[in-house]
Amino acid sequence: MRTTTLADLGEDRLVAQLSSLLASGPSVRTGIGDDCAVLGPRNAPLWQLLKTDAVVEGVHFTPDTAPRRIGWKALCRPISDIAAMGGSPEHALVTIAARRDLPAAWLRALYRGIEAAARRFGVHVVGGETARSPGPLFLSIALTGSVPRPHCVLRSGGRPGDALYVTGRLGGSLAGHHLDFIPRLEEARWLVSNFKPRAMMDLSDGIGSDLPRLAAASHCGFHLDEEKIPRNPGCSLAQALGDGEDFELLFALPPRRCAALEAAWKTTFPRLPLSRIGALTPPTRATKRTPHNAPAAHGFDHFA
């Protein structure tokens, strides 16, 4: 019998398998399976958020990428996850594994990119580790944050009938956008304060795989109006569904709130499109059976 590899299993099934090996705890509000871990006593006024995210040379950036842009991206990725919970980022630790012959100036430039993102989004970099890598550069950032309990939005709170929205435009991240994106921190904080979504996540693997995850976590099916998906200039529908690394917000809102949201959004963020792209539906048999295991149709699977 052939050995099952990570590529055979795929990312979602792998995560589901590994999750089942791990114990939970009394101060864990949400662990594996959402954008961040949510920690704290059930009734605490403020919950802690915790996220790690890695970028790897040859996978998330090419060797000729400007180090400052790599640093910016590496910190903005987990900031986007904290934003998707309705929270604010706080402290970061930077772990780097690098070849011994890497120019020190290259690494300083990478740190300047991290620091630029840290300053812009109110993060303090408080430590980290440098280790040796035998080959590719590996950069992992751990980020803490906090969210007032009433503002915390999970992936799992959506209900059938909720309208689905995305911010910005999707697709074409490989043209460069994936290195310079702005996490939707300000927009997410405004949303949870004014029109709290029932479920929210950031789009990192493409709406084609991320939307099924949000729907599955909410024990719903979904309807997606493909014509309504906002595309970046020159992008096909397939690209908008599957390129990934959009780092836009996807969220679910009760229909009675939609008109008010759309009006307020236009005056608050006049330059950022907000698109109603579909709705959550009653669960289909597939989503009922495998809630953590939705098919990654169209989207980016790290091991596929």
Next chain:
Amino acid sequence: MRTTTLADLGEDRLVAQLSSLLASGPSVRTGIGDDCAVLGPRNAPLWQLLKTDAVVEGVHFTPDTAPRRIGWKALCRPISDIAAMGGSPEHALVTIAARRDLPAAWLRALYRGIEAAARRFGVHVVGGETARSPGPLFLSIALTGSVPRPHCVLRSGGRPGDALYVTGRLGGSLAGHHLDFIPRLEEARWLVSNFKPRAMMDLSDGIGSDLPRLAAASHCGFHLDEEKIPRNPGCSLAQALGDGEDFELLFALPPRRCAALEAAWKTTFPRLPLSRIGALTPPTRATKRTPHNAPAAHGFDHFA
């Protein structure tokens, strides 16, 4: 002119350079340069601890190492850092970058090693990320913890005249001990509750480079009585100084407390040696001049 590489610079100077690029913040008690970041308002009863640590295939373990042992080691390393501050570990996030053809069973075994360490030392694994690696396996763990403010021990509190102690025996980690070590969590918590050290750290790179770091952080010199260094069976002095990955505690204590500590230690931890190996001294010119930059004589430098 030849480009300066990480190997030219060495780990301590690299960390000093990168630190200077980063801003600090009002809730940062200690950032880069100690075993963990210490976070929280100055007068909070409990401070938060934050640490990341990475192990890389071909650097920290060989490809034929049993995955369960790799997982155990990967979590025990940052637990050892939390212990060295006098704290207790709480929540961990696991970031893995792996080749697509890695057997899924191998990764499950690695997670079982992580979970075994988590259960033993009271840690909850609350999430993480799996990414693709083009080559070697990378495993980075972010660990939170907490410490009652009066128990928190930094590297920087030592004073001239303080006695220096190490727990256990040093050297020979490559014979296998580095994969199965027990972080001195219980011993460190007992110490900070009963004989609070003025300065403490865990020995990860070898006492030959770690002791100069503790002394420099405390703005002291040091005297090391090499004959008193407790060695593992079959180890030379050079191995005890420089093999690294001992994960024992090194700490500084006022001399008037030494007799009481040694008596209490023997009854509390009868099977773990405690050795008085020297003392902190008034600063030498070298340590005054380069407090974050002590020479890594004899010890392990990740980029050397």
